Amino acid sequence: MELIHTEVQRYFQYVTLSHRWGAGEPLLRDVEGQKLYIMPAIGGLAKLQGFCAVACGRGYLWAWSDTCCIDKNSSAEVQETIGSMFTWYQQSALTIVYLSDVPDTGSLGSSEWFSRGWTLQELLAPRTILFYTQNWSLYKNLTSANHKEDATVLAEVARGTGIEPLFLHYFSPGVDNARSRLQWASSRLTTRPEDIAYSLFGIFNVHLPVLYGESAEHALGRLLTEIVSQSGDVSVLDWVGETSPFHSCFP
Structure with missing residues (x-):
């Protein structure tokens, strides 16, 4: 057998x-x-x-x-x-x-x-x-x-x-070390705006609806909300530098 x-x-x-x-x-x-x-x-x-x-x-x-x-x-x-x-x-x-x-x-x-x-x-x-x-x-x-x-x-x-x-x-998906994982992705580009968030769903092991047309800001806001909800780590919101187009992604 x-x-x-x-x-x-x-x-x-x-x-x-x-x-x-x-x-x-x-x-x-x-x-x-x-x-x-x-x-x-x-x-x-x-x-x-x-x-x-x-x-x-x-x-x-x-x-x-x-x-x-x-x-x-x-x-x-x-x-x-x-x-x-x-x-x-x-x-x-x-x-x-x-x-x-x-x-x-x-x-x-x-x-x-x-x-x-x-x-x-x-x-x-x-x-x-x-x-x-x-x-x-x-x-x-x-x-x-x-x-x-x-x-x-x-x-x-x-x-x-x-x-x-x-x-x-060896990489394990999840919300641990969320800040580092976001940093790895921070300079990467996607053809469709919302994919800047959707391409990270698997890395963070989150399951959210895919809603093309919602805007990159809204998609990233949903992702960050889920990361903070699961991890309790608000440091993922602590960034410095030039103003980001995603600064208002939270509701």
Whole structure:
């Protein structure tokens, strides 16, 4: 019975993709029912094909990308996805981080991937990560099975993000150290304004409605209210410096 359980578990292991969205990303309707590898290798399709090829080459049968594995026309599915995405990355057998703007001789810190809001949880949640450069080569040709266990990569990521290696190597979602977690996200950007808050739901393990159109200020206010309510830590409101557009996010 244990052998059967092990084999079934191995069969259903999956790989997740973390990347910077670009022009021409394929959506669910573009790939549903299609044979991916005979589709034109252009734009986001080329990236998706490269991701699937790497996942398959590493022996995995299942791969998940946020571009085409979510029905973005369904508000219910979007709500469920945002509430579950941290767990999906955390439970993946491997997360492949594709750095489309880093050449083979480049450095991690130069990538725009490190400045985006959603990629913060995609860095923290997975237990196993491999960084790939724009030509789908392993970063610096490092052959370790997990770049989170490579001291050189870990130090480089820590310098670029300000996140201590301990949290990079093992991260537990929740409202502990809330101030530090907000600091990690403070300089990151999102395309949709409200995502500045929604991208942190998984990191803080909070479950709130997703209400696109509510404004970034309102979304962040709801998040901070929930953090303070759960933790009792009002220091998350104690910031100094230039006036923030979010200074009035509380009701």
